[in-house]
Amino acid sequence: MYAAAWLIIWTGVAVRWSPTNAPLAAIVAVMLLVRIACEEQLLRGAYPEYAEYSKKTALLLPFVL
Secondary structure, three states: OHHHHHHHHHHHHHHOOOOOHHHHHHHHHHHHHHHHHHHHHHHHHHOOOHHHHHHHOOOOOOOOO
């Protein structure tokens, strides 16, 4: 889901390039990273078995990140 959001954000920047769009997209991308980190913490606290699951599962892109 987060990988799709990144793809949509940066595709929008590529299609409608402007000096305003790129920094805004970068801010949103960083905010997504912060959200991912917070969500990971919450999941690890709520579900102890999530730590083992996350070792085998990619964070953003399957088999990559």
